Amino acid sequence: MTITAEIRETVAGLRAEVARLHAELPRYGLVVWTAGNVSARVPGRELAVIKPSGVGYDELDAAAMVVVDLDGRLVDGERAPSSDTAAHVHVYRQRPDIGGVVHTHSPYATAWSARREPIPCVLTMIADEFGGDIPVGPFALIGDDSIGRGIVETLAGSRSPAVLMAHHGPFTVGPDARAAVKAAVMLEEVARTVHLARQLGPVDRLSGADVDRLFDRYQNVYGQ
Numbered sequence: 001m002t003i004t005a006e007i008r009e010t011v012a013g014l015r016a017e018v019a020r021l022h023a024e025l026p027r028y029g030l031v032v033w034t035a036g037n038v039s040a041r042v043p044g045r046e047l048a049v050i051k052p053s054g055v056g057y058d059e060l061d062a063a064a065m066v067v068v069d070l071d072g073r074l075v076d077g078e079r080a081p082s083s084d085t086a087a088h089v090h091v092y093r094q095r096p097d098i099g100g101v102v103h104t105h106s107p108y109a110t111a112w113s114a115r116r117e118p119i120p121c122v123l124t125m126i127a128d129e130f131g132g133d134i135p136v137g138p139f140a141l142i143g144d145d146s147i148g149r150g151i152v153e154t155l156a157g158s159r160s161p162a163v164l165m166a167h168h169g170p171f172t173v174g175p176d177a178r179a180a181v182k183a184a185v186m187l188e189e190v191a192r193t194v195h196l197a198r199q200l201g202p203v204d205r206l207s208g209a210d211v212d213r214l215f216d217r218y219q220n221v222y223g224q
């Protein structure tokens with residue numbers, strides 16, 4: 001598969017958007033060094049735009065982004081794609097509704113991942129963005145689609161756009177890459193706040209009915 005003239009403009013726009021979104025990860029303290037990655041599905045195509053592996057964030061401009069097919073093969077670009085490409089493209093193959101995937105090692109969410117404990121839905125912000133507890137996915141080694149399978153299987157039973165992959169860190173998804181980055185930012189915020197709350201004492205979950213009402217409002221009414 002190649003980048004035809006018909007989609008070259010679309011791909012160029014996604015390269016710029018994915019590059020811009022990568023800058024949000026260090027800006028919000030979600031990654032250090034070269035950790036983390038963002039990808040975007042190319043709408044209507046079996047393609048995705050993702051960061052090159054192991055490249056510093058100060059080098060991640062639009063031209064640095066690479067294009068892969070949904071088997072993870074490099075289609076366009078100069079460097080090897082992210083080492084998490086297999087996970088990203090597995091999600092895209094299995095979930096046509098998902099247009100963006102993000103992986104970070106944000107400290108508080110990753111600490112919950114190390115403990116293999118779901119983040120309980122004890123805050124309205126968790127109900128708003130995640131629709132309930134933020135789930136934990138299985139431990140899976142990088143290198144094949146096992147991380148991707150863990151993400152898809154764990155999210156199948158949840159409204160959450162985030163999954164805490166055990167002993168690894170968070171992956172977030174969304175209808176586009178910007179939504180997935182937002183989920184990663186909100187995840188780290190609530191992971192930290194619930195950790196702080198638990199230092200003060202026990203925390204109680206919101207009722208299911210309240211979570212449903214909050215989630216519906218935020219997803220369908222909030223904002224412009």
Ligand SMILES: O=C(CO)[C@@H](O)[C@@H](O)COP(=O)(O)O
Pocket residue numbers: 034035036037051052053054055081082083084103104105142
């Ligand atoms: O967590 C992992 C692999 O799962 C890190 O290596 C990852 O955050 C960054 O890898 P890439 O630079 O995207 O290849």
